Amino acid sequence: MEEQCAKAFSEFTEVVRRLRKECPWDSTQTHESLKPCLVNETQEVLEAIDILNAGGNGDNLCEELGDVLLSVVLHSVIAEEEGLFTMEDVIAGVSEKMKFRHPRIFSPQDEEICSLSWEELKKREKARRKKR
Template sequence: MTKFEEFEQIIEKLRAPEGCPWDREQTHSSLKKPCIEEAAEVICGINILEKTGNPDNLKEELGDLLLQVVMHARIAEEEGYFTMDDVIQGIIDKMVRRHPHVFGDAVVSSSGEVLTKWEEIKKEEKAGKEWTEAYLPEAFDEAKRLIDAAAERKGVV
């Protein structure tokens, strides 16, 4: 068993009827705040690494962010939407599609070309899904409110 599989089993047990009441109560919506906070704390970990050379905080915060991903995937599986394997397969497929210069015949000569091609492929993938863009302003506003609230709670503002 891999460490990742062991971690998935821990989350499954925490969410089981005999598991932790708090973990069982969590929903996608209730985890918005911790998700955005953990993402911000990863940035803090990166900053600490860059300033001090110490990777310990980044390692810890990446684990906390991974917890958010695994919890959301577990909740989605319980709701019959998708599994962690589906999430992983989706990102595998996306990375292969968006790197035709590595996994296909495309040729690029600079990282700028890679980014241009990435955006072209992304636009093709999103064709017919333009409605998702309508949700972005609201999501960014909500993320900003959550970050501001977290900063206030932690005494940063």
């Protein structure tokens, strides 16, 4: 399953990279020009959740989450082109953040860090980022 997901994600990222090279619309987009798209797609996810809660089957939510994923990948590909960061940086960063913010799951042996509140963990995380 993990291999299939990794393969699908890699193929999707390559689709986005190709669109950036060959599609007249995608190739001209910037972080700034895509801001309204991300807001719109996020709103559509919220609406899809409402549909699901009203008895929908989840198809709409699946589609809208795909559109948000497209936005994330597109922004990441643009950032990579600009030399800012890579998709791997995005994934590694959020993975590291979730591990740090959930010490009871990922570092249960560290009693000191496990005793911290969510807000205290976020403060420490910000302090760690400033040191980099």
